[in-house]
Amino acid sequence: MALRGLNDTYTLNNGVKIPVVGFGTWQTPDGEVAEKSVLAALNSGYRHIDTAAAYGNEESVGRAIKKSGIRRDELFVTTKLWNSDHGYENTKKAIDTSLMKLGLDYLDLYLIHWPNPVAMRDNWAELNSESWQAMEEAQKAGKIRAIGVSNFRKHHLDALLENADVIPAVNQIYLNPSDLESDVRKENDKYQILSEAYSPLGTGDLLGNELVNKLAQEHGKSPAQILIRWSLEHGFLPLPKSVHEEYIKANGQVFDFSLSADEMKLLDGLEGKGNSALDPDQANF
Numbered sequence: 001m002a003l004r005g006l007n008d009t010y011t012l013n014n015g016v017k018i019p020v021v022g023f024g025t026w027q028t029p030d031g032e033v034a035e036k037s038v039l040a041a042l043n044s045g046y047r048h049i050d051t052a053a054a055y056g057n058e059e060s061v062g063r064a065i066k067k068s069g070i071r072r073d074e075l076f077v078t079t080k081l082w083n084s085d086h087g088y089e090n091t092k093k094a095i096d097t098s099l100m101k102l103g104l105d106y107l108d109l110y111l112i113h114w115p116n117p118v119a120m121r122d123n124w125a126e127l128n129s130e131s132w133q134a135m136e137e138a139q140k141a142g143k144i145r146a147i148g149v150s151n152f153r154k155h156h157l158d159a160l161l162e163n164a165d166v167i168p169a170v171n172q173i174y175l176n177p178s179d180l181e182s183d184v185r186k187e188n189d190k191y192q193i194l195s196e197a198y199s200p201l202g203t204g205d206l207l208g209n210e211l212v213n214k215l216a217q218e219h220g221k222s223p224a225q226i227l228i229r230w231s232l233e234h235g236f237l238p239l240p241k242s243v244h245e246e247y248i249k250a251n252g253q254v255f256d257f258s259l260s261a262d263e264m265k266l267l268d269g270l271e272g273k274g275n276s277a278l279d280p281d282q283a284n285f
């Protein structure tokens with residue numbers, strides 16, 4: 001399918017449509033910076049915002065949404081369950097708190113942020129299932145349109161699916177040319193779980209890469225645009241983040257060029273050349 005713009009959508013495994021690029025907000029300070037950058041994204045045509053309770057900026061995101069004047073049904077808003085809020089009752093509360101902070105009646109997507117936080121290393125499978133049950137109920141109640149996971153590997157997904165009624169719609173993972181996450185993507189594909197690509201620019205690390213810069217020059221594009229286009233060419237959903245208006249705008253302008261099969265192969269060859277995903281079973285938080 002030829003993609004034409006930020007308004008284009010993928011269809012999730014439950015039929016919900018999701019705009020193909022999301023605007024990232026991790027490490028975007030709460031207050032004016034978050035509000036201004038989200039507003040800049042919305043004014044530049046992004047219709048999909050990715051935040052999380054842990055980013056501490058849901059209220060600013062909510063204010064930007066309100067200020068934009070864009071109709072709620074034209075927007076797609078994702079937030080995530082933080083590690084300290086797992087379990088059935090806590091998850092129900094966390095969903096309501098995020099809704100309140102964002103100033104929204106419903107979320108488009110709600111994700112379990114990490115599968116195996118330090119505090120639940122002994123009973124992660126059980127707690128994920130409890131949290132998931134609360135998320136399924138919130139979805140049934142109309143508070144969330146789609147539910148999913150983040151940083152899940154095969155064993156986390158398998159454990160969740162044992163007791164789940166709803167298959168996750170999304171798995172949001174660290175995904176860029178330096179880490180192709182083939183094993184996780186294989187599992188995602190098996191269940192038609194969309195692979196969302198977080199850190200599509202390697203949190204900035206890949207922007208100085210020689211090959212990425214060479215391709216950028218050849219296409220008359222920026223290194224960031226090459227990396228975002230690479231993600232789209234693979235059928236992933238990239239979530240680029242910036243707090244600079246010119247970068248925000250440019251990162252959305254990735255629909256007027258494409259990468260050839262040979263160029264994609266070269267970029268795929270960067271695996272291991274930069275950072276890779278954190279092991280969720282070893283992360284120290």
Ligand SMILES: NC(=O)c1ccc[n+]([C@@H]2O[C@H](COP(=O)([O-])OP(=O)(O)OC[C@H]3O[C@@H](n4cnc5c(N)ncnc54)[C@H](OP(=O)(O)O)[C@@H]3O)[C@@H](O)[C@H]2O)c1
Nearest residue numbers: 024025026198199200201202203204224240241242243247
């Ligand atoms: N689920 C998870 O566990 C998880 C984890 C990490 C990230 N995420 C999501 O994925 C989003 C993106 O990942 P990320 O924040 O790690 O980083 P990223 O989007 O890979 O890279 C962002 C960095 O690149 C810089 N940048 C952006 N566009 C640029 C451009 N055109 N030219 C030069 N520099 C540019 C930004 O700088 P400035 O901001 O200073 O412009 C920032 O330092 C997050 O914001 C978050 O929404 C999710």
